[in-house]
Amino acid sequence: MNQTASVWLVVMLALLMANMPFVSNRLFAVYALRSSKNLAVRLAELLVWYLVVGGVGLYLEQRNGQIAPQGWEFYAITGTLFLTFAFPGFTYRYLFKHRS
Known part of the structure; x- marks a missing residue:
């Protein structure tokens, strides 16, 4: 697989993965919970998915060559980008009115 x-x-x-916590009512899209997930659980799951995607990115970078050193700026930018990617799922879950 090439770099692009x-x-x-x-x-x-x-x-x-950024939208997974807001679309699925299951924990990590696998484990069914007895009650509905609250926002704190969804944000914790979002953090775990951020780390998983970061690990996949690190693995792919290592396969393509030398890993570039990252400072706090890298994690601040990728974290806010991940939150931006999560906005459609958040909007669907909390801002749209769902009919019962």
Whole structure:
């Protein structure tokens, strides 16, 4: 897999995983909970998905060559980008009115 394909794979995976906590009522899309997830659980799950996508990105970067050193700026930018990717799922879950 070339570098361009790796970048697009990580971006698409981040877009999918950022919305997963808000679209699915299951914990990590696998474990069914007895009650509905609250916002704190969804945000914790969002953090875990951020770390998973970051790990996949790190793995793909290592496969393509040397890993570039990252400072706090890298994590601040990728964290806010991940939150931006999560906005459609958040909007669907909390801002749209759902009919019962």
